[in-house]
Amino acid sequence: MNDNLELLATGALIGIGGSLLIDAWSLVLRRVFGVTTLDYAMLGRWIGHFRRGQFAHKRIGAAEPVRGEQLLGWAAHYGIGIAFAFLLLAIAGRSWAETPTIAPALLVGFATVLAPWLVMQPAFGAGIAGSKSANPRAGRLRNLGTHFVYGVGLYGSAVLLSLL
Secondary structure, three states, rough: OOOHHHHHHHHHHHHHHHHHHHHHHHHHHHHHOOOOOOOOHHHHHHOHHHHHOOOOOOOOOOOOOOOHHHHHHHHHHHHHHHHHHHHHHHHOHHHHHOOOHHHHHHHHHHHOOOHHHHHHHHHHOOOOOHOOOOOOHHHHHHHHHHHHHHHHHHHHHHHHHHOO
């Protein structure tokens, strides 16, 4: 396989694996512990409003729904997960995927929490790092936990790929 194509496939599979683990974690949080997690339709709604020139909302849940927002949100979730996996490969190097170690994956996992804290949550109307939410501390801890799980998923996916 072409080196560039192999790199694209590796990054995509690692990112999908990390995103899948987030989804499994969110399912456990919702079903076992009754914890509310991000509804990807809201991510899709936010992105869907971009074409109208609206990038921030007072409350994303109150914003006008966008056709296909659920699918758009899920696609964005996986696309973002893949993009951050490429960031990991850019930082740790291509060879990291052949002999993965956990530290770079966890570092990228934790660093990615800055995206929702500084971009998505303020744009959803929740303030920086959810400061305007009902329980900012709980939300931040949940965010950190989710992004830790993403880092573990990046690492685990890379390990599985390296064994193939």
